[in-house]
Amino acid sequence: QVQLVQSGAEVRKPGASVKISCKASGYTFSSYVIHWVRQAPGQRLEWMGWITADNANTRYSQSFQGRVTFTRDRSASTAYMELNSLRSEDTAVYYCTRGSFTTFGVVKYYFDFWGQGTLVAVSS
């Protein structure tokens, strides 16, 4: 069965960086896209962007451009999200999610499987 298993909770001070992993299993990793979505406490979901698992093309939401980096290790079926210059407003649960492509190779924007979420707490 398809599973996305994320790394554990992290605590960081303002200005620091955090890197979260997302290990995929139960499907062909390279055939799909990994999107990242976050949710601050009691707040709405917020899309951060995506990375294609095959060739590591990326697209970042303007809200995070310049502060976030997505990478992947195909041999380990694992995707990573690194967020820099953390501030208190970045305290949230971060999810990796699986997306797919159209028959023409265009990224689709819905997510059929989700990781369990990783809490990142930013506090001085």
Add this chain to the structure above:
Amino acid sequence: QSALTQPPSASGSPGQSVTLSCTGTSSDVGGYNSVSWYQQHPGKAPKLMIFEVNKRPSGVPDRFSGSKSGNTASLTVSGLQAEDEADYYCSSYAGDKNLVFGGGTKLTVL
């Protein structure tokens, strides 16, 4: 992009139907057939309920249906059950490789 607009709360009694709305603009909801709905129980990851306006993933009960008219998308839950009580989020492709979510609706089963 601005968030899509969802009413903060909705409710219904068991067995009833309830419709949740999601209002955007011609640049997102109205411009693309790429609206999705997610159900989220407290402390859990969201679950895909509807994609591409009105398609249900395998395993989602047919009590859940989606539609769209103009800049407003809707999720209808028929035959409400206690386990349907959750937060529901809509999302839409917003052009230029961007996605926007709604603020979420808390559905209460009375």
